[in-house]
Amino acid sequence: MSEKDPRKLAEHLKGKKVLLMAGQLCEEVDFGTKKLVDYVVEISNRIGAPIAATGNTPLSLKAKGAKTVRKMWAAEVANYMRWPWEDPVIDEKPEILVLIGYGPATAQGLASAVRDGETMVLGNTYVKGATYSLPESPSLGRWQQALEEMVQSLA
Amino acid sequence: MEEKLIKKRFDPEKRFMELGKTKIDLARLCRDARGVEDDLRQAIKEDWGEARYNDWDTRLYPFAEASDLVVQDDVLLNNYPPLYTDIQTVCSDCDNGPCDLENGKGLCGLDLDPFQARLSLRVACRGCQSQFMDTRDLLDYAIKEFGLDKEVSLGARHDISDQALSIAILTGQYVRNLSHLERALAYAEAQLNKLFLASHQGTGSVFDFENMTFHCGSVLLLVQGVSELVKGSCFGFQRGADRDKLEMDHWPPPNISGGLGNIEKGKPVIAFVGDNFLPAWSAINHLKDKGLTERFEICAPGPVGLDIARFYDRVRIVGTMVNAGKWIRLGFADVIVASTGCSHLDILGEAKRVESKVIWVSPQGLGGLPDRTDSPGEELIDDLIGGLDAVWVRDVDKVGEIAVRVAQGLKGRGNYLLSEEKVKEEAKRCREDCDLCFNACPNSLLIGQAVRKAREEGLSALTPIEKGCYFCGKCEQQCPEKIPIRDLIVAALKKRVPDDKFIMRSGRGSVPEDEIARSAFTLMNSPGFCWILSCGGSKDMEDVGWLANEFTGKGCLSLIAGCGAVEAARYFDREAGKFLFEKFTCEYAVKNISSLGGCTAMTFLQEASAHWARTGVHISHYANWTEVADITHRLMAPPVIIWGRCPERMYAVAAGLIRIGHQVIVGPNAGFAWKRYLVGNHFDRSKWYVWDTASGRKVETEPGQEHILIPVETKEEALTVYWGLLQKPGASVSIMRLLSLTPYIACYEKYFGDLPDDWQWFVTTASDLPVRQKVRLLKELKEKWGWDTEGVTIKKARHRDGRLLTTDEFAHEYSTHEARFFAKTPKLVTKKAKENLRKEGMKI
Numbered sequence: 001m002s003e004k005d006p007r008k009l010a011e012h013l014k015g016k017k018v019l020l021m022a023g024q025l026c027e028e029v030d031f032g033t034k035k036l037v038d039y040v041v042e043i044s045n046r047i048g049a050p051i052a053a054t055g056n057t058p059l060s061l062k063a064k065g066a067k068t069v070r071k072m073w074a075a076e077v078a079n080y081m082r083w084p085w086e087d088p089v090i091d092e093k094p095e096i097l098v099l100i101g102y103g104p105a106t107a108q109g110l111a112s113a114v115r116d117g118e119t120m121v122l123g124n125t126y127v128k129g130a131t132y133s134l135p136e137s138p139s140l141g142r143w144q145q146a147l148e149e150m151v152q153s154l155a
Numbered sequence: 156m157e158e159k160l161i162k163k164r165f166d167p168e169k170r171f172m173e174l175g176k177t178k179i180d181l182a183r184l185c186r187d188a189r190g191v192e193d194d195l196r197q198a199i200k201e202d203w204g205e206a207r208y209n210d211w212d213t214r215l216y217p218f219a220e221a222s223d224l225v226v227q228d229d230v231l232l233n234n235y236p237p238l239y240t241d242i243q244t245v246c247s248d249c250d251n252g253p254c255d256l257e258n259g260k261g262l263c264g265l266d267l268d269p270f271q272a273r274l275s276l277r278v279a280c281r282g283c284q285s286q287f288m289d290t291r292d293l294l295d296y297a298i299k300e301f302g303l304d305k306e307v308s309l310g311a312r313h314d315i316s317d318q319a320l321s322i323a324i325l326t327g328q329y330v331r332n333l334s335h336l337e338r339a340l341a342y343a344e345a346q347l348n349k350l351f352l353a354s355h356q357g358t359g360s361v362f363d364f365e366n367m368t369f370h371c372g373s374v375l376l377l378v379q380g381v382s383e384l385v386k387g388s389c390f391g392f393q394r395g396a397d398r399d400k401l402e403m404d405h406w407p408p409p410n411i412s413g414g415l416g417n418i419e420k421g422k423p424v425i426a427f428v429g430d431n432f433l434p435a436w437s438a439i440n441h442l443k444d445k446g447l448t449e450r451f452e453i454c455a456p457g458p459v460g461l462d463i464a465r466f467y468d469r470v471r472i473v474g475t476m477v478n479a480g481k482w483i484r485l486g487f488a489d490v491i492v493a494s495t496g497c498s499h500l501d502i503l504g505e506a507k508r509v510e511s512k513v514i515w516v517s518p519q520g521l522g523g524l525p526d527r528t529d530s531p532g533e534e535l536i537d538d539l540i541g542g543l544d545a546v547w548v549r550d551v552d553k554v555g556e557i558a559v560r561v562a563q564g565l566k567g568r569g570n571y572l573l574s575e576e577k578v579k580e581e582a583k584r585c586r587e588d589c590d591l592c593f594n595a596c597p598n599s600l601l602i603g604q605a606v607r608k609a610r611e612e613g614l615s616a617l618t619p620i621e622k623g624c625y626f627c628g629k630c631e632q633q634c635p636e637k638i639p640i641r642d643l644i645v646a647a648l649k650k651r652v653p654d655d656k657f658i659m660r661s662g663r664g665s666v667p668e669d670e671i672a673r674s675a676f677t678l679m680n681s682p683g684f685c686w687i688l689s690c691g692g693s694k695d696m697e698d699v700g701w702l703a704n705e706f707t708g709k710g711c712l713s714l715i716a717g718c719g720a721v722e723a724a725r726y727f728d729r730e731a732g733k734f735l736f737e738k739f740t741c742e743y744a745v746k747n748i749s750s751l752g753g754c755t756a757m758t759f760l761q762e763a764s765a766h767w768a769r770t771g772v773h774i775s776h777y778a779n780w781t782e783v784a785d786i787t788h789r790l791m792a793p794p795v796i797i798w799g800r801c802p803e804r805m806y807a808v809a810a811g812l813i814r815i816g817h818q819v820i821v822g823p824n825a826g827f828a829w830k831r832y833l834v835g836n837h838f839d840r841s842k843w844y845v846w847d848t849a850s851g852r853k854v855e856t857e858p859g860q861e862h863i864l865i866p867v868e869t870k871e872e873a874l875t876v877y878w879g880l881l882q883k884p885g886a887s888v889s890i891m892r893l894l895s896l897t898p899y900i901a902c903y904e905k906y907f908g909d910l911p912d913d914w915q916w917f918v919t920t921a922s923d924l925p926v927r928q929k930v931r932l933l934k935e936l937k938e939k940w941g942w943d944t945e946g947v948t949i950k951k952a953r954h955r956d957g958r959l960l961t962t963d964e965f966a967h968e969y970s971t972h973e974a975r976f977f978a979k980t981p982k983l984v985t986k987k988a989k990e991n992l993r994k995e996g997m998k999i
Contacts, residue, residue, distance in 0.1 A: 028599075075238070103596075138588070
């Protein structure tokens with residue numbers, strides 16, 4: 001997918017059934033003024049999307065005020081996408097999975113495994129296996145800027 | 156026609172035998188005896204029950220092909236359909252291509268999904284190669300030295316009931332000498348050839364390729380078994396099976412001093428890197444002959460270090476194989492004797508930087524070195540001492556003495572490590588607005604942040620990333636300022652060298668059946684087994700020790716093999732003042748942890764699991780893959796954690812362990828990049844059934860062993876999912892449910908803040924529930940899940956189909972309380988039960 005502009009990526013979420021996936025890097029990446037986990041909560045709250053909290057993220061997501069959080073294993077989510085959806089994190093099969101907090105190889109593995117649905121990776125590198133992906137960010141600052149633009153566009 | 160074939164395939168003198176009052180026709184049991192009639196007859200005579208033979212339709216497959224072993228693979232692949240990652244749509248495997256499979260089948264008829272499965276097989280095949288090659292070299296060397304008639308065994312306490320299970324289960328051979336190993340290895344090599352061919356030219360289905368991927372893992376475990384038998388029988392590797400079982404709680408002693416901090420300064424250091432221990436064996440024999448052992452330090456990272464520790468307790472195991480580049484650049488070794496191994500490493504480049512001399516011993520070349528195997532030893536020694544960086548010598552007998560004498564003759568080397576001031580200076584070149592190193596790092600280490608911090612704080616700022624770095628060098632490739640990041644990291648490693656010390660036990664080798672049977676009496680006090688494999692190189696090198704301590708401390712029977720033992724050994728319990736292997740005793744019993752040995756000792760994990768079929772159910776394993784795997788899978792085989800960098804070899808090992816019945820948890824990062832996951836879906840009730848083997852009755856069960864290959868992100872996820880995977884229909888005894896459900900719920904709540912979403916499906920009676928949580932959980936069952944409870948008892952249970960059943964009805968209709976002996980496929984029920992199923996219309 002050639003679309004890499006965060007504001008335009010935000011457009012792709014509108015009107016869709018979105019499930020956010022928050023990975024372990026959400027716990028570790030600190031931009032200075034904000035942490036990566038803060039952006040997951042902001043995106044979730046702005047678009048009313050539930051969060052499949054993978055890694056050790058459930059406790060901090062809840063502490064940061066995320067409304068619908070459910071502990072899941074990342075590979076489970078990708079697996080469920082190929083069957084009739086039954087997990088109560090969301091009432092129907094998501095049309096798009098938004099992955100935040102996964103390293104490039106992990107995000108590539110997960111996104112490419114999803115066959116029946118779209119994926120969007122909001123990471124620090126471009127992920128070719130995803131339907132949509134942020135571009136390569138040469139620095140944490142640029143990544144944060146892209147996330148800020150994304151969040152603002154969801155308002 | 157059949158009779159004609161039988162005459163060709165069975166020795167008429169050996170075809171028939173008696174078991175009790177029953178006459179057995181081997182031709183009814185297997186298609187082709189492949190010349191092992193004597194072994195099969197002995198196994199049947201000593202290990203089979205007459206009643207079982209009469210009741211079941213056992214089929215044996217001596218020297219099995221992948222397609223002979225489809226029954227269990229079918230169960231696995233039906234319940235856990237492969238989920239492929241990193242989808243490749245264009246196939247260019249032949250000169251008719253490329254074919255874009257997204258647009259339909261390729262010219263050869265291959266579809267997109269089977270192509271992914273073929274790629275999965277290819278990874279597994281590649282992962283096997285170095286250990287196959289190393290084992291071939293080892294066996295050829297042993298045959299040359301000792302002859303084909305040299306007797307082999309896994310130790311004095313093994314007999315036909317448990318000798319070399321990984322070989323016997325595929326070949327039907329009762330291994331007793333090197334000629335048997337020669338035949339077993341030739342079989343494995345032929346299998347790998349066929350699998351490799353299929354991984355490039357096969358046009359089968361997903362099932363066909365995954366069946367072959369599993370087979371690839373099985374033959375790798377066989378090859379590891381060959382290697383272990385040779386090591387123990389010909390080269391003096393110590394083995395627990397030679398000791399009295401009553402001393403196994405403290406044998407082997409914790410007497411191996413590991414870590415860079417334990418290398419004595421001032422002594423010449425010889426390091427051995429790779430899979431091949433023979434050069435070390437040769438060098439150590441030379442040192443012993445000359446009375447020089449105390450004047451040299453013999454060091455080794457990884458599998459070869461663990462091998463050496465089984466015959467030389469003065470070895471210093473410095474770390475894991477995937478981290479070898481880091482240790483080499485530290486410059487700790489005067490001479491490095493290297494062979495092929497699991498990881499790619501620029502040995503020549505790294506060694507040259509620090510003036511370590513390299514002796515390369517593997518059959519294939521390295522970096523353009525001329526083959527000097529036939530050069531006189533004195534000439535090679537003079538050349539290396541005189542300034543030559545490296546030589547390639549394939550003669551391991553020669554290499555030992557050369558390594559010792561070169562190490563003796565070197566006059567000291569320069570110091571190439573960066574000083575703290577130089578590190579700060581280099582760190583100043585790091586750009587504020589750049590984190591390309593973070594993007595490139597496979598462990599997602601925040602390298603740039605640490606380097607910028609090092610401008611002021613120096614080396615201590617780099618310690619966290621040093622511990623998580625396995626020296627791949629991708630960060631340096633990306634750095635626009637060309638900062639020598641790995642030199643910074645090695646400087647940080649140097650700072651912590653004095654504290655890099657640990658104590659471990661060497662490997663014990665196999666676990667004989669008498670110990671396995673003895674442990675059965677303690678298992679009712681334990682959540683289960685815990686098996687850990689690791690290659691090192693995870694984001695936090697302390698993960699494996701943490702996991703091993705958690706599991707063993709909670710009462711598990713823990714086994715560890717390969718480089719993981721080295722990582723676990725570093726765990727230090729400050730309160731107890733002991734390292735992990737000092738803290739726990741080491742018998743095959745609950746709350747004990749044993750290291751089995753180096754990389755090839757992973758085969759003993761399969762053997763320890765599969766022995767239960769013989770020990771508990773009296774099923775012989777000779778050429779009897781299907782029955783053994785069925786029992787191992789549903790009753791005994793515990794989850795296995797594979798942690799760290801995970802080279803391709805581990806992909807094949809995982810396939811083998813899964814096929815015999817284990818569930819594999821792989822993390823923290825590498826598993827997500829594996830070509831396929833095998834995850835189940837606990838919401839899909841159609842997957843969770845067993846068949847009562849006596850009657851053929853189909854019974855719905857809990858979604859136990861939910862996954863057989865699942866990647867995880869953190870050690871806490873690994874720990875929790877491990878307890879979750881211990882839930883299985885086989886654990887129909889309440890105390891076993893209680894012991895595994897208790898840590899599952901406790902960990903889930905501790906690390907993730909909620910109850911698991913599936914705990915209610917594992918409850919069959921109130922006594923399954925954790926004692927301290929019973930009242931709360933019964934309330935939850937009543938209010939959220941609609942069960943009828945009163946006080947601390949369950950009056951009626953809610954079936955997953957919605958019906959409210961009395962406890963008697965529930966026990967009959969859910970899980971395995973009344974399925975006295977069950978199977979996961981109707982193909983493995985008794986003859987009588989099959990008749991019942993046929994009457995009901997099932998084609999079986």
